Amino acid sequence: xxxxxxxxxxxxxxxxxxxxxxxxxxxxxxxxxxxxxxxxxxxxxxxxxxxxxxxxxxxxxxxxxxxxxxxxxxxxxxx
Numbered sequence: 001x002x003x004x005x006x007x008x009x010x011x012x013x014x015x016x017x018x019x020x021x022x023x024x025x026x027x028x029x030x031x032x033x034x035x036x037x038x039x040x041x042x043x044x045x046x047x048x049x050x051x052x053x054x055x056x057x058x059x060x061x062x063x064x065x066x067x068x069x070x071x072x073x074x075x076x077x078x079x
């Protein structure tokens with residue numbers, strides 16, 4: 001299990017705030033750290049991992065949690 005640096009719960013957010021919150025959290029973390037993002041809903045499930053990749057971050061995993069939410073692990077790249 002990778003070493004998660006921070007967790008962000010955006011299960012109550014709606015797009016586009018889901019990625020805005022994820023982006024702000026990533027910006028606050030040092031490069032190379034792992035952010036766990038808890039997501040819910042079809043749009044965030046598609047958009048948040050795609051937006052993270054588009055910005056050059058590494059999507060380590062995306063897995064269902066059994067309660068209707070998903071767990072996304074993103075490794076921050078760059079600055």
